[in-house]
Amino acid sequence: MDQQSAQQELQQLRSQLNQERTAYYTNDAPLVEDHVYDQRYERLLALEKQFPQLVTPNSPSQLVGGQVLPEFSKVSHEIPMLSMGDVFSWQELEEFNQRIKKAVGHAVDYCVELKIDGLALSLVYQQGHLQQGSTRGDGQIGEDVTKNVRTIKNIPVDLPQKVDLEVRGECFMPKESFQKLNNQREQDGENVFANPRNAAAGSLRQLNAHVTQARDLSTFIYTVVEPAVLGVTTQAQALEKMQAWGFHTNVDYFVSHDLEGLQEFIEKYQTLRNDLPYGIDGIVLKVNDLALQQQLGNTVKVPRWEIAYKFPPEEAQTKIKEIVWT
Numbered sequence: 001m002d003q004q005s006a007q008q009e010l011q012q013l014r015s016q017l018n019q020e021r022t023a024y025y026t027n028d029a030p031l032v033e034d035h036v037y038d039q040r041y042e043r044l045l046a047l048e049k050q051f052p053q054l055v056t057p058n059s060p061s062q063l064v065g066g067q068v069l070p071e072f073s074k075v076s077h078e079i080p081m082l083s084m085g086d087v088f089s090w091q092e093l094e095e096f097n098q099r100i101k102k103a104v105g106h107a108v109d110y111c112v113e114l115k116i117d118g119l120a121l122s123l124v125y126q127q128g129h130l131q132q133g134s135t136r137g138d139g140q141i142g143e144d145v146t147k148n149v150r151t152i153k154n155i156p157v158d159l160p161q162k163v164d165l166e167v168r169g170e171c172f173m174p175k176e177s178f179q180k181l182n183n184q185r186e187q188d189g190e191n192v193f194a195n196p197r198n199a200a201a202g203s204l205r206q207l208n209a210h211v212t213q214a215r216d217l218s219t220f221i222y223t224v225v226e227p228a229v230l231g232v233t234t235q236a237q238a239l240e241k242m243q244a245w246g247f248h249t250n251v252d253y254f255v256s257h258d259l260e261g262l263q264e265f266i267e268k269y270q271t272l273r274n275d276l277p278y279g280i281d282g283i284v285l286k287v288n289d290l291a292l293q294q295q296l297g298n299t300v301k302v303p304r305w306e307i308a309y310k311f312p313p314e315e316a317q318t319k320i321k322e323i324v325w326t
């Protein structure tokens, strides 16, 4: 076979295998039988062995980097990765709502999301290919964790369209994986992680990508930095579109008008949180209209258009709950 036709076949194999991998891990909806995927993967490896000069970073064979990094290189976030203001009571949520109504002049819709207890992650795509993954760091400068990010199963390496796009979300470790990891560490006489969030941070910020790959990390993507690229004008549409493009998003969100239905949502998830397969530490209220978000802008540290309502720590939950609701 000549190089030209090998190049064409490899391009097709890479795109097919990456799509099949995303569908399998993100939507639990495999596109092909396992043995078909395996045959394709074997063909890719054989061609790459015969034509090593045709291997690309996005190839499924390159997902786990070879060498262990000496340290992380730094990434500067063009748009700062802001944190969130926290409130702890219903009254403070109402004060937040009043501030928004005063600034905007009328009641607004909010997109209400679960607050996943993980660490913030940025994913940058160029021409539809995953180019870089980085941590929030101090909001301006984060760490380049691209090699590790490529091992996270529900992060797509290719997008359905060849566009430049940045999305952000939460990287977390499911509770069950956390338990298994700590049991294994205890058996190996290693120190255990205090909670799933620390385990996720320690696993993502690993200099050896093979270690990250073994840690069963996951993501919930919640922000598109440039909504126009996806043609969306609200946060709820952004969540829908990102899911359609292959990102793993959290479906337990709803749009409330002027806090309607919010108390029920909070009570529901303050109770449900123990049974969820991942950790949450509250809910996030975001002005749904993205143009309004821009109009409201940000303070130095946090956006004015969103607030995080933090649940009381799990052990104290019952006591504080009576105080908050009576």
Ligand SMILES: NC(=O)c1cnc(OC2CCCC2)nc1N
Binding pocket: 081, 082, 083, 084, 113, 114, 115, 116, 117, 118, 170, 222, 223, 284, 303
């Ligand atoms: N932990 C979460 O689940 C979560 C975190 N952050 C955000 O929104 C960003 C958007 C701009 C600042 C915060 N949404 C979330 N759901």
